Amino acid sequence: MSMLSIRGVGKNFGGLQVLQDVNFEVPGGSIFGLIGPNGAGKTTVFNLVTGLLQASSGTIAFQGRDLAGVAPHQITRLGIARTFQNIRIFRDMTLLQNVMVGMHHLVDYGPLALFFATPTCREAERRARERALELLSWVKLDHKAGLTADNLSYGDQRKLEFARALATEPKLLLLDEPVAGMNPAEKTVLMEEIRNIRDRGYGVFLIEHDMRFVMGLCDRIAVLNFGRIIAEGAPEEIRNHPDVIEAYLGREDQPEEASV
Amino acid sequence: MEGFSDFWSTYSTLVFTVGIHALLALSIWLTLACGLLSLANAAFMGIGAYTAALLTLNLGWPFPAVLAAGALAPAAVALAIGVPTLRLSGVYLAMATLAFGEVSRVIILNLDITGGPEGLNGIPLVTEGWHIVLILAVVAYGLARLRRSRVGRAFEAIKEDEVAARLMGIDVDRHKLFAFTLGAVIAGLAGALNAHYTFFISPREYGFENAVDILTMTILGGISSLIGPVLGATILTLLPELLRFLHDYRLAVNGAILVLVVLFLPTGLWDSRRIRAWFARRASR
Numbered sequence: 001m002s003m004l005s006i007r008g009v010g011k012n013f014g015g016l017q018v019l020q021d022v023n024f025e026v027p028g029g030s031i032f033g034l035i036g037p038n039g040a041g042k043t044t045v046f047n048l049v050t051g052l053l054q055a056s057s058g059t060i061a062f063q064g065r066d067l068a069g070v071a072p073h074q075i076t077r078l079g080i081a082r083t084f085q086n087i088r089i090f091r092d093m094t095l096l097q098n099v100m101v102g103m104h105h106l107v108d109y110g111p112l113a114l115f116f117a118t119p120t121c122r123e124a125e126r127r128a129r130e131r132a133l134e135l136l137s138w139v140k141l142d143h144k145a146g147l148t149a150d151n152l153s154y155g156d157q158r159k160l161e162f163a164r165a166l167a168t169e170p171k172l173l174l175l176d177e178p179v180a181g182m183n184p185a186e187k188t189v190l191m192e193e194i195r196n197i198r199d200r201g202y203g204v205f206l207i208e209h210d211m212r213f214v215m216g217l218c219d220r221i222a223v224l225n226f227g228r229i230i231a232e233g234a235p236e237e238i239r240n241h242p243d244v245i246e247a248y249l250g251r252e253d254q255p256e257e258a259s260v
Numbered sequence: 261m262e263g264f265s266d267f268w269s270t271y272s273t274l275v276f277t278v279g280i281h282a283l284l285a286l287s288i289w290l291t292l293a294c295g296l297l298s299l300a301n302a303a304f305m306g307i308g309a310y311t312a313a314l315l316t317l318n319l320g321w322p323f324p325a326v327l328a329a330g331a332l333a334p335a336a337v338a339l340a341i342g343v344p345t346l347r348l349s350g351v352y353l354a355m356a357t358l359a360f361g362e363v364s365r366v367i368i369l370n371l372d373i374t375g376g377p378e379g380l381n382g383i384p385l386v387t388e389g390w391h392i393v394l395i396l397a398v399v400a401y402g403l404a405r406l407r408r409s410r411v412g413r414a415f416e417a418i419k420e421d422e423v424a425a426r427l428m429g430i431d432v433d434r435h436k437l438f439a440f441t442l443g444a445v446i447a448g449l450a451g452a453l454n455a456h457y458t459f460f461i462s463p464r465e466y467g468f469e470n471a472v473d474i475l476t477m478t479i480l481g482g483i484s485s486l487i488g489p490v491l492g493a494t495i496l497t498l499l500p501e502l503l504r505f506l507h508d509y510r511l512a513v514n515g516a517i518l519v520l521v522v523l524f525l526p527t528g529l530w531d532s533r534r535i536r537a538w539f540a541r542r543a544s545r
Contacts, residue, residue, distance in 0.1 A: 050427055076429035088424040090417050100410075101417045105429040107410045114409050115402055125409070148533075168429055 003028035003172055003203045004049065004080075009058035011044055018044050019227045022058070026172065031194065031204045033218035035211070035238075037247060040224040042207045043085060046174050049205075050082050051075045062172070077105050081170035083161045085177045085207075091150040095141055095160055098149055099132035102167025135163040139193075154181050166197075173197060175206040179213050191217050215239060223247065272389065278497045279392040280454045285477040285489035286399055287446035290439045292483045293407075295419035297350065298440060299471040300341075300357035301447040303364040304334035306466030308448025309455040310374055313383045316456065323386050323456070330452025331445045338444035342437045361471055369463045379462025380455075387457040395453065399446055403486055415439060480521055482528020491530050 002025040011019040018041045026032045034042050047053040049060055051072040060067045062078055070078075081102075090098050100107075107128045113121040136142040139159040144152070149160060158178065165173060178194070179187045187210070194217060198204055208214045214221060215235045222232040225247040231238055238244055284301060291298040312330035315321045321329070345356045368374045375381070406412050414435050417425040426432050455461045473496070481492025499517065503510045521529060 052423065052426075071431075072426040073429050073431050076427055082427060084424070088421050090420040090424065092420060093413075093416055097413055097416070101413050101425070101428050101430070104410055104414055109410075114405055114411075117405065121409075128410075164428070 002026065003063060004205065005059075005061045006045070006049075007059050007061075009045075009048065009055045009060060011041075011048060011053065011056050017227060019048075019055075022224070022227075022229055024222045024229060024232055026203060026205045027220070028171070028203045029198065029201055030219040031198050031206065031217055033214045033221040034205070034207050034224060035209070035214055035221060036224035041227045042224055043176060045224070046082060046176055046207065049075075049174065050080060073105075076168050076170075079169070079171035080174060081165040081168045081172075082174035083158070083165050083176055083178065085180065087154075087157050087161055089149045089152075089157055089161050089164065092148055094146055094148055095136060095152075096129065096132050096145040098160055099135055099164050099167045100128050102164040103128050103131065103169075106169060132167065135167055136160075138166075139163045155183075155186050158182070162193075170202065172203040172205060175204065175208075177208055178206060179208065179210055187213055274497065274501060276387075276389055276392050276457060278494050279396050280450050280457075281474075281477060281493035281497050282490045283392075283396055283399060283446055283450035283453075284474045285481065285493040286403060286486065287443040287450065288474050288478050289483055289486065289489045290403070290443040290446070292478060293412075293419065294415040294436055294439045295349075295422070296346070296436060296439065297354045298357045298443070299354055299475065300338070300360050300440075301443060301474050302466045302468075302471035303361035304338065304444040304447035305451035305454070305470070306364060306368060306463070307334040307337055307451070309451030309461050309466070310368060310380070311448075312452035313380045313455040313461060314373065316384060316386075317380065317382070326456075327449060327452050330455075331448045334444040334448035334451075335441050338441040339437065342440045346433065346436045346440060358468065358471065361466075361468065365463050365467050368466070374463070377463065379460060379464075381460050383455050383459055383461065385456060385459060387453050392453055392457075395449060399449075400486060400490070407486065411435065411438075476518070480518065480528060482525075482530040484527065485530060485532045487532075488528050488530040492528070495529070 004026040006022055006024050006026075009019060009022040010017070022045065034045060036042055044053065048055050049062075049067070051067065051070055051074075054068070062075070062080060065078065067075060090101065093101070107124050109118075109121040109124050112118075133142055133145060136145050139162055141152075141156060141159055141163065144156075149157065152160060158181075162175075162178070175194075179190055182190065191213065194204055194206075206214075206218070215238075218235060220233070221235055221238045223230050223238060223241070223244050225243075230243045230247060231241045233241070284305060287304070288298070288301045308330040311333040312326045315326050315329055316323075341360055345353065345360070348356055369377055414425065414430045417428060417430060418432055418435060422432055451466075477492040477496045478489045479492070480496060481490065482488030499514055500510060503513055506513055525531070527534070
């Protein structure tokens with residue numbers, strides 16, 4: 001039942017080993033969290049899965065298909081969508097256009113149909129616009145559909161990126177720190193929305209710093225530290241895992257040892 | 261009516277030149293629309309002009325076939341050089357396409373069939389005013405349709421953030437190659453039309469200066485819509501004529517006006533956002 005499988009994956013940039021022998025499986029229809037201290041290599045994992053980087057070793061497979069050498073836009077078409085830690089919406093485009101860009105491969109008509117504005121072409125554009133509005137209303141931004149995206153607040157920009165990712169009709173949604181910069185109320189709402197997405201049958205794979213958010217939301221968690229997976233399991237197991245506590249808080253006896 | 265025919269006999273050349281320049285400005289708008297700074301369009305115009313003129317002079321092809329060949333020859337060249345060069349971006353792409361332009365000019369300058377530095381003389385004057393108007397209208401309409409389609413949205417996404425565009429399922433490399441090649445088609449058409457309008461062509465017309473002129477028209481007009489390039493082409497073609505009364509100071513004033521526009525309206529004369537905001541303000545008053 002695994003959707004995304006990561007086996008023995010390593011990545012180095014020159015002499016710098018960022019990931020070493022990373023193994024885990026992201027199941028479909030559930031929420032999987034990848035946590036770890038800053039610089040542990042979490043975003044690198046996302047960049048490998050989405051094809052922006054190629055793994056130095058190991059294999060990444062999506063629904064049984066090896067992703068080595070598959071271009072990023074093809075990976076998106078296979079059904080993996082992502083958001084970015086440092087929001088990358090198209091700022092000069094309207095909200096509606098932003099979401100419609102996500103449907104690029106789903107809206108299809110030939111050059112002649114386009115030039116002569118045939119009914120097929122107009123119908124395809126109309127359907128795409130409606131679907132985009134539907135997604136925008138789902139993140140409660142439909143009343144701003146005609147504004148350019150740079151008018152949005154930080155939280156709304158995150159929501160727009162979310163809607164845009166869903167527009168590609170993914171089977172697996174990768175969220176890179178989805179609640180960064182949100183207030184507690186917004187976090188609770190987003191948590192509900194992510195659960196909704198899972199319940200509709202999507203897989204969700206997220207990276208997050210906010211421990212309370214991760215523990216409350218994820219069905220399964222893997223912990224990455226210095227490029228290695230140090231623990232994997234249900235939230236309760238992770239919470240009490242000695243290696244995880246050490247990675248986040250440091251070892252209790254360390255200062256004494258150092259002073260001797 | 262007499263007044264009009266006087267006006268027309270004096271200025272028809274100027275009006276048609278505006279049309280040719282508008283085509284060229286639209287051709288470079290395409291690449292700018294997906295964030296590519298390419299300076300190859302003057303060379304594409306030259307390839308189109310020479311291909312068309314040689315087919316007319318040597319083989320006596322009918323004009324429509326000549327125009328088609330004048331559009332397709334630069335497109336084939338664009339496809340061939342686009343694959344390696346479009347991996348570059350920013351200044352590096354500008355340098356590579358500029359080098360391509362110079363290489364094309366030097367090749368044309370040294371071939372026998374192109375008449376070398378003397379160029380080609382005695383090209384039949386078969387381009388009519390309505391040819392230019394019709395082709396400009398079809399090109400402008402086609403680009404307007406394109407702009408509001410999935411391809412236009414993809415161009416804009418690529419211009420804003422290439423990585424995000426890729427992750428939206430857009431084949432970025434193919435879209436760039438398409439914009440580059442379609443730009444070459446339009447520039448080639450402009451060249452073919454121009455060759456059969458001016459009687460004479462020489463390699464000098466398709467060099468660095470011309471490449472920069474085309475770019476200036478589009479940037480001056482603004483790239484946020486299709487009106488900008490056409491407006492820029494019109495102004496840059498007419499301004500030197502309108503300033504004739506300044507005699508020796510003409511070119512200096514011309515340059516000064518351009519500098520002022522770029523300084524105070526960096527997004528170009530026609531920025532659709534600025535204009536929409538202006539209308540909104542007026543409406544609310």
